[in-house]
Amino acid sequence: MKNIRSGNSKFIKDLNQALILNIVRNQDPISRSEIAKMIKLSPAAVSNLTDKLIKEGYIREKGPGSSEAGRKPILLELNPKARFVVGIDLERVNTVKAAITDLRANIICKKKHFLKDTDFSTVVDSIVDIVHELVDASGLKIEKIMGIGIGTPGLLDHHKGKVIYSTYLHWRNVPLSALIEQELDIPVIIDTDTNAPALAEQKYGAGKEAKDLIYITVGPGLGAGIIIDGQIYHGIDGTAGEFGHTIIDPDGPLCSCGNRGCLETMVAEASIIKRTTEGIRKGKVSLISKLAQNQEGLITPKIIYEAALKKDKFAVEVIRETGYYLGLGLVSLVNLLNPEVIVIGGDISQVADILLEPVREVVVSRALSVPAQRVRIVASHFGKDAGVIGAATLVLENIFQIPEVNLSSVR
Ligand SMILES: [Zn+2]
Secondary structure (H helix, E strand, O other): OOOOOOOOHHHHHOHHHHHHHHHHHHHOOEEHHHHHHHHOOOHHHHHHHHHHHHHHOOEEEEEEOOOOOOOOOEEEEEOOOOOEEEEEEEEOOOEEEEEEEOOOOOEEEEEEEEOOOOOHHHHHHHHHHHHHHHHHHHOOOHHHEEEEEEEEOOEEEOOOOEEEEEOOOOEEEEOHHHHHHHHHOOOEEEEEOOHHHHHHHHHOOOOOOOOOEEEEEEOOOEEEEEEEOOEEOOOOOOOOOOHHHOEOOOOOOEOOOOOEOEOHHHHOHHHHHHHHHHHHHOOOOOHHHHHOOOOHHHOOHHHHHHHHHOOOHHHHHHHHHHHHHHHHHHHHHHHHHOOOEEEEEOHHHHHHHHHHHHHHHHHHHHOOHHHHHHOEEEEOOOHHHHHHHHHHHHHHHHHOOOOOOOHHHHO
8 A cells, every 4th residue: 555645644654653643542631741651751752742743633632631739731632533534345236335534433424336337447436436526525625535445355465455356346356456546646455344344343333442353244245354452363365254164064055165054154145035935935924025025036135134123023033043053153253262242244233133142142052151251242333334434444543553663662
């Protein structure tokens, strides 16, 4: 990826300023003297640096805090509207979703495009257009946009901003970041459509108190985004998180990967639809039939979730069964990684109240007791916005990244 926009780049990347900006961002409101104590700089040096940050608009004075004796110190806080970022979610259903967020990942404005195809030139054009539309709609100057994050399905080289292979988009070796940077002259960061929301949930959402979190997305596929110690775990080739291809039953249904009985074949949307249609064929009476106009081909996950939310007995049974299989898969993850939080995302999170009960039952009864008692299994905090907020979070984490140096050598 390019350096963050020139003018901002040198400024933000300065080590002490980056440290101070991070302290203010994570612990505001905070006084200059508290910052000085934390980073062992003189109060004068801290004032000098905070003055620069105030001048650039990143932080601001909040008014006096409390003090036992003497003059009350002026407190500093992050100005979340100092700059903005764009988050783009390339969904698996020919849709580009995009949002502008502030520096705390709050959505300012969002838009959606439907694509006629997923040819990379169509997708790049759509992204360029949607960024301009967002900037126009928000009334912001494009110079205020510090970067664009993109969450995309597929195998990626996130360092090079390249989609190596994506079955959903039918892409091979597409230099996505470079193509968009050429058009917009704004730095671009990409990651997968499961890693990006995982990061957002850990930084700002359902797991913001946790350092280790797993985000599970149930949709056309079944994937996991793994956050360890606040960082995305990619694995050596970037393929980490292919949770859906955990084999549960070697004689089970054939999976897209060529194996049999992968968890995905029992939990992802195709399986939910299959179990539903089979049940109805066997004579189950359900609201689903009515919602699908008695046509098997019209049964969608959306309809099944809608019926379940209306307490349709069979729809609830299908969701609970899905939860049972998902729980079996999660037992291995809980035993393997001892996560603090598991967040369930994707469209299925709208029926989380029904789904999560059997999931938790299976995990508590089958996983080892210490990690099973520890883990919180919850629904996505961001729901349908998890993808765009996740993509924006990729950029925010980069902006606020502290340069990698040995801190003891510079103090
Ligand atoms: Zn598989």
